[in-house]
Amino acid sequence: MFGRSYECGKISERQIGEQVTLKGWVQRRRDLGGVIFIDLRDRTGIVQIVFDSETSAEALAIAEKIRNEYVLDIQGTVIARDESTVNENIETGKIEIQVNEVTILSEAKTPPFPIEDTTEVSEDIRLKYRYMDLRRPVMYETFKMRSDITKTVRDYLDEEGFLDVETPILTKSTPEGARDYLVPSRVHGGEFYALPQSPQIFKQLLMVSGFDRYYQIARCFRDEDLRADRQPEFTQIDIEASFMSQEDIMAMAEEMLKRVMKRVKGVEITDAFPRITYDEAMSRFGSDKPDTRFGMELVDVSEQVKGSGFKVFAGAVESGGQVKLINVKNGGTTYSRKDIDALTEFAAIYGAKGLAWMKVEADGLKGPIAKFFSEEEQNGLISSAEAEAGDLLLFVADKKSVVADALGALRLKLGKDLGLIDENKFNFLWVTDWPLLEYDEDAKRYFAAHHPFTMPVRDDLPLLNDEPEKVRAQAYDIVLNGYELGGGSIRIFERDIQEKMFEVLGFTPEEAKEQFGFLLDAFEYGTPPHGGIALGLDRMVMLLSGRTNLRDTIAFPKTASASDLLMDAPSEVSSGQLEELHLAIRQTAKK
């Protein structure tokens, strides 16, 4: 232990009688009429140290001066606590340290906020004083888990023959994908490097090199407007392998995640992760990343209502849309009109023009629109919804994507509101058979649903020309509790297919060559079939540690405006620095 006998949290009655040296922070100091008790804290926990009549006058005098967050070096004897003061909740609860000697290693001003797990302080203050925020035990535990996760991942991948290879951070800007962070070159005036959005191309080139199995816990960068679950720099567990099929890669990733679950959560998962196709996920859950910890699945009643007297439903189906419902068990009695109005407003955020509803009673459906449905139609709906008296049925009638978005979001909200989600569950789910392309109405062109290097299903290749939206990808996502944990695909490894893909994405042959010529060339020198997966580490830590904020999983995160409040970055630089980089700041700069 290098100068310490033990860490604070690791002393128990087994050490009674021992002379020990301990170092740590003062969590709390109580002076009970000449006897001073101090809770001494380090990353492993807390131990109680006592200055009493046995303590030297010198040490007692020092103890008088000690305040919270002082750093102490103490020597003393481990003794048993009085029965009445035993704390069964902590490892050190049966003992205390009778101090012989104490040295104050560092004094401390009053902390800007108390060092406790539950803090009411604003996040900006926490970020400005991040070094204090990280003292809170819950923060340390999160980073301990993060370190344990990456260690487990590395151990597994190393065993499986994956090589840890570092790829460049200073690389080339490419137009496809999110906005790049740029780095001006001093040597090549007017030119820029870009920070990588992922090591995608490098890992594929390593496969061309015959490296066979690659991994990296890789920093990635995107200059996008930030949401709560986005950071300008984020970390992914990045994996690529040659000669492995989609099944092989999914099996490998699954085994890796099972090891992580066992190591950091103590959860042994023996069954294979469930699988669902993209189409089925959208149909049953209205989401490509379903939270399967609860039911309330979407029920398609289009066929049942298309001939009904309710024109909103019939019309939606007639014009190619859908009518779907979710069944809120027992919601018929608990949800008031006002509650339902609030849900309607919520659904509107996702594009739903309305939210129809009917309550299930012993003698059929009730509510303003119930009258439009015959008894037979009502019974059909009740049966499809597997509903019972007391339930509430919520309907969205619209085009397919709006129905999925609105009911999918409503399902999640209701699942949370109604406490249907078992927070102790970890539901992994594979989502497969993704579409290769997505059509963007604004840009009026196709974009790669995964990325431009994803291999189409071979049987679908002939559709690329005329019905590209029908082409399926050899792609797979891994979902945990309704969050996309990661995704992967088998890659294109043939020049002609890759060129075709660029063409479908709207590249001219010249643009494709200029941007990705080196990759197209590489494919002509003997390239193995290959594929891989990338998992978001920050999100994985967030989900497994039970945090709700991605920033709590990153030691020194940035705010929503991409600022580092601790170090004050970004910041102005000297004119000399700008001159060396051949740069000038435009008048458009805000300050």
Next chain:
Amino acid sequence: MFGRSYECGKISERQIGEQVTLKGWVQRRRDLGGVIFIDLRDRTGIVQIVFDSETSAEALAIAEKIRNEYVLDIQGTVIARDESTVNENIETGKIEIQVNEVTILSEAKTPPFPIEDTTEVSEDIRLKYRYMDLRRPVMYETFKMRSDITKTVRDYLDEEGFLDVETPILTKSTPEGARDYLVPSRVHGGEFYALPQSPQIFKQLLMVSGFDRYYQIARCFRDEDLRADRQPEFTQIDIEASFMSQEDIMAMAEEMLKRVMKRVKGVEITDAFPRITYDEAMSRFGSDKPDTRFGMELVDVSEQVKGSGFKVFAGAVESGGQVKLINVKNGGTTYSRKDIDALTEFAAIYGAKGLAWMKVEADGLKGPIAKFFSEEEQNGLISSAEAEAGDLLLFVADKKSVVADALGALRLKLGKDLGLIDENKFNFLWVTDWPLLEYDEDAKRYFAAHHPFTMPVRDDLPLLNDEPEKVRAQAYDIVLNGYELGGGSIRIFERDIQEKMFEVLGFTPEEAKEQFGFLLDAFEYGTPPHGGIALGLDRMVMLLSGRTNLRDTIAFPKTASASDLLMDAPSEVSSGQLEELHLAIRQTAKK
């Protein structure tokens, strides 16, 4: 093995009779009158596959088309080779695969250079076709070793309770140190992030946070003009610990390096690494990173020659300088006047105004300057140099730093030229007791020899005001075979000492506060004594793999002008990208 029975290099006579599926690249194809032999390669090695009269006509027809670097999927039977064709040098040398079926997974154009360990091709071509260059077995072996080194380091540090914590890549520009790479902010127009030169401040803040033990295999960046052993981005094994003394940290790093040596070199080092002070290293080897694999140490003969008739020597000593020699064993007979002239020119590069020499013969010293020394003086020099007849003594008389630089460089050159260095030796060496500060004659101020956060030796603190050059640092370097492998120090953890240090470095209090205020503030909230070390991973891989070029240790390195020849980075970006970043390019940009 996911679709393969074995990797190519791992089949031996134990598999004779088995039906196997193999995948790999064609290293070589020979057609011996209807029987086709192919060396199939993957990262593990080569196996011979045979198409002969037993092979189907279909497979034979395919085999006819196969060329070098094609990727094949073959099925066949493992059979014993004829005695006469056994190759004892490789694992697979006793067997071959009789092919039943073959599929060409990928065709290949003629490679730009042969895929062999020894290549004559220019480095620019290798870098442009890096994906082919990395197919050479020696390259793969280097990256396998790199991955093994980091795995060993991680395993050790994890066992010792060090947490792997990631620190930001987008951080703040600081004026002290090398030139920063800058990243313009889009959100905060006119402001910049900087890429970190090291995680130094972050790891110290983690100590303030009570994380206790931190490590990271961290990417670092310096925008400096490149030499053969520099890259714009490089990787260091970065370690920091609280409550550990200099001895503790050195012991920990030493144990880590011993584990690495055992794992990747099979070398068990049981003795403690030798130690030398900075002063002794400079005095005995003329270097702060001595190569101790051979002797030829510098001998100080200032006292012996200061009264001699040779005015160059006497004068140098009189004016406060030194006279030192190195003894080139047997050099007296092998070095001609012309050879010695060449050495003189070499010494001049390091500032030596001349290189005096004398040869040792049975009856005393010989050479143009021998006459200036009495018999007694000559015997004294011979005795100090531990010289024998046939040796050559080389002298430099100058101020101390020039003597060290010139003779230190000369020693290294002669060690190499004369084959005195055992390339199989791995001589680790600790260099301790560094000066805290270095005076820069050009800038006319002191710079931190290590960095501004290094703790002075406490006893030397009073010297900081008046004789700062005499203050020693609690710093230590680890040297391997004459290269600085890494360095570390105990850090300042008290605000007043840190402020004093900034003052000595020429910061005004305002500048110190503006640049490092957050760190000074942090020290006031209870900071543990702490220290650490950082080791250059790229250089470690270079030295342990026996490569001579740092670029061979980096998968996708940059050239001396910081270009990526494969991806063509840096490159121009669109005017839209520049506008978003509020930047304009100056006319000074070269193109």
